[in-house]
Amino acid sequence: MEEKVIVTVATYTNLFEAELAKSLLEDSGFHPNLLNERMMGMYASIAGDMYKIELQVPESEEQEAKELITGLEDSDYVTRILQSEGALLDGHFQLTSGKHSNQYIEKIRILQNPEAAHNLCKRLAEHLVEYEFDAVVGPAYGGIALAFEVALIMKKNFLFTQRKDGEMTLRSGFDLSKLKKVAIVEDILTTGGSIQEVISCLENRGLEVVAVGVLVDRSGGKVQFPVPLESLFCIDIPAFNPDNCDACKQGLPLVKPGSSDKVSF
Ligand SMILES: [Zn+2]
The missing domain is CATH 3.40.50.2020 (Rossmann fold)
Incomplete structure (x- = not known):
């Protein structure tokens, strides 16, 4: 069985920003996933210190996804x-x-x-x-x-x-x-x-x-x-x-x- 490797391309303490980044990646044809999203949604005030929301993609998308995320402008x-x-x-x-x-x-x-x-x-x-x-x-x-x-x-x-x-x-x-x-x-x-x-x-x-x-x-x-x-x-x-x-x-x-x-x- 082939194992699909998932990598983290960015971390967030803010659910809103994480979801924005995820939807931008989705719109560009990537297959992103958020880790710890539910945790932050439930315990935002306390979880923020312990967990970061991780934006993850399949390893094959890592480089391009990183470039898109780091190139984000305020206007985006x-x-x-x-x-x-x-x-x-x-x-x-x-x-x-x-x-x-x-x-x-x-x-x-x-x-x-x-x-x-x-x-x-x-x-x-x-x-x-x-x-x-x-x-x-x-x-x-x-x-x-x-x-x-x-x-x-x-x-x-x-x-x-x-x-x-x-x-x-x-x-x-x-x-x-x-x-x-x-x-x-x-x-x-x-x-x-x-x-x-x-x-x-x-x-x-x-x-x-x-x-x-x-x-x-x-x-x-x-x-x-x-x-x-x-x-x-x-x-x-x-x-x-x-x-x-x-x-x-x-x-x-x-x-x-x-x-x-x-x-x-
Ligand atoms: Zn008119």
Whole structure:
């Protein structure tokens, strides 16, 4: 009987990342398997110190599988997470600008699964490590949970801004006396307008903004700030005027995402 040799190509302490890597290998025609997956699922908090999840493949796939796993970029992970959470939608959408697009990022789905959000924040935190700052600021409301999570991971303070009578303001009550430098964390960068308002608002309060971190740069890299921008995933989603939209010509139903619960913060 021929014995099939199985080898470990990567180890993980995080089930989510292990499963992402496994599905990437599967999609590329490999035959991966996770060891200790159930153990971690049941006893994640205690098992993490004792067991690592091992990503294994048949020996014949070892070299190529390793190359694929080590060559993984942030954007691969972010695309994966957006897809697995159903946040990257294809269809016919009307944007707030009035233009139409064939793709839409339903960002609220990122927050719906806190573990997915946590994994994205961890990656963003790795980008922000090179900057020196005391607090992470999130613009309401999408940025609040993410900025809080990044602040928790990086052991920084957390602040948030909100729109009050149309003007971007720092939520009252925070103690700024020990804070000098801050980083801004937001979910999706589109035109950059509101992030620029957050920068000005913080500067007016005597805080120095050292970096902006976003999960997704939807401007395709076009938007620039007076401070460095860190993004996990850069995507240029084309938008069309309604009179020049193929989906309109094909008569596809138009979806206005999020239009039913527009609230102003
Ligand atoms: Zn259209």
